[in-house]
Amino acid sequence: MKHTKNFILLAFAALSLFSCERENLKPEPQQPSVPQIILDTDIASSTDDLFAMQLLYRYASQGRCNLLGVVVDRMGDTNAAVADLMNNYYGFPSLPIGLERNGTYERFGYINYTPIAQATDTNGNLLFARTYSDYSSLPDGYILYRQLLANAYDGSVTIMLTGIPSTIANLLTSDADQYSPLTGVELVRRKVKRLYFMATKLEPGYEQEVSAGYNRMMHPEAARTLIQLWPDEVDVILSPSAVGNLVEYTPEQVISDIDWTDIHPIKQVYMRYDCNTGQRMWDPMLPLQEMEDDDLIALSPRGRISIGADIKVSFIADPEGNFRYQMPGDEAWAQRMLNLIRASN
Numbered sequence: 001m002k003h004t005k006n007f008i009l010l011a012f013a014a015l016s017l018f019s020c021e022r023e024n025l026k027p028e029p030q031q032p033s034v035p036q037i038i039l040d041t042d043i044a045s046s047t048d049d050l051f052a053m054q055l056l057y058r059y060a061s062q063g064r065c066n067l068l069g070v071v072v073d074r075m076g077d078t079n080a081a082v083a084d085l086m087n088n089y090y091g092f093p094s095l096p097i098g099l100e101r102n103g104t105y106e107r108f109g110y111i112n113y114t115p116i117a118q119a120t121d122t123n124g125n126l127l128f129a130r131t132y133s134d135y136s137s138l139p140d141g142y143i144l145y146r147q148l149l150a151n152a153y154d155g156s157v158t159i160m161l162t163g164i165p166s167t168i169a170n171l172l173t174s175d176a177d178q179y180s181p182l183t184g185v186e187l188v189r190r191k192v193k194r195l196y197f198m199a200t201k202l203e204p205g206y207e208q209e210v211s212a213g214y215n216r217m218m219h220p221e222a223a224r225t226l227i228q229l230w231p232d233e234v235d236v237i238l239s240p241s242a243v244g245n246l247v248e249y250t251p252e253q254v255i256s257d258i259d260w261t262d263i264h265p266i267k268q269v270y271m272r273y274d275c276n277t278g279q280r281m282w283d284p285m286l287p288l289q290e291m292e293d294d295d296l297i298a299l300s301p302r303g304r305i306s307i308g309a310d311i312k313v314s315f316i317a318d319p320e321g322n323f324r325y326q327m328p329g330d331e332a333w334a335q336r337m338l339n340l341i342r343a344s345n
Contacts, residue, residue: 034064035290036156038148040071040141041283042163043086044079044114047275048244050086050266051341052162052283057090058344059291068148069096073163075103077135081117084135085128089265093131098144103166103222110277113269128265141167142174142184149191150180158290161197162283168195169222172229189231196286198239199223200313200325227307230322237289237299238325244282246334249341251275257345266345284341285326292340298327 039056043049059065070087072080080099087095119127132138139147145167149157161168174184182190230236251270258267269275289297304321306314315323329337 031153032066032156034066035158036066036068036152037158037160037287037290038068038071038145040073040159040161040163040167041083042074042079043072044082044112045074046110046282047113047266047269047279048281048283049162050269051249051281051344052160052287053083053086054090054266055284055287055291055341055344056160057086057092059287061091064291067092067095068152068157069098069144071098071100071141071144071167073100073103073141073161073165073167075100076114078114078117080132080135080138081130082114084130084132085117085265088129088131093129096144096148097132097138098141098167099135099138100141100164100167100170102140102170103164110279111269111273111275113273116265116269116272119268119272127263127268140170142170143177143179145171146174146177146179146184146187149187150182152191154190155193157192159192159195160286160290161195161199162286163198165197165199165222165226169225169229172225185229185231189233192234194235194237194290195230196237196239196289197226198241198244198283198286200238200240224307227305227313232322234322236305236323238305238323239282239285239289240325240328241280241282243297243326243328244280244285246328246331247281247284247337247341249279249281249338253342257342281337281341285337288337288340289326296337298329299324300327 037056039053041049041053043053053070056065056067060067070083072083077099080097083097087093087097117128117130121127159168170184172184172188176182180187254270254275255267258264262268262271285297300315301317301324302319302321303315303317303323305323306316308314315325
């Protein structure tokens, strides 16, 4: 009887220990199965931003990516309003928006379509719903970055920078805050998988110096900060303007392709404003690279980037480097790219 009692006590103790261990077991964090994307855009200057956003909304609606937020890197509430109406139109009214407040006012824009946010129907009602009525309530762009990155899995976030690098620069120079004890550089190093940057006029070849390009020219010091502080451990893919230059989506094609409605933000922009200003599909090259076939857009070998006093960048091939850049294709390639963009309408 004594041995039986001891056996029961031992069995009970073992069962209790097993139960306690099970209570303490926590599943290992699992990396998301689809890209986790933050879009950083200078919306309301060129129409290519709209098509890049439309592509991302479509991919997200199909479950092929997860949109974490939109950062508007052009200063001004009216720019944020356009991002807001786009989020709403495509079914993402709760997608957070951050607004740059310590950057630079763009000295010029190809097409100012910010009034589209105030467009009304014949009864005076807004054509497009918006989530916000007061854009002063939006967080600064770098603050939204910090919040989103702090809540993300390590090494999981893809940033698509289609505009001015002001907000990225402010993120990189940021200090610890209520969202994370890490500095901006440390937060990027831990959380970001890849940065796409629509910038430079790089052409095929190496050990080269090139002109600044539009997005870097808009805020030279921010561009310098990005290139100098970006962690070596995190990949960067540059999209030179020569790539998107090959893909033209004419205003006539846009309006014709969206023949099923007039209440469409992109169609309204093309109906109300002169969009025949040399627009090309520069920004869509970023989501297409990330979301479509690996061989859709050829990439250069790896290299490193330095930036000079005149903000021209030098690219030097280095198999250990974290920079690559997209390379333009032929006419058939350009048509394939255009077809993918048109199919997103």
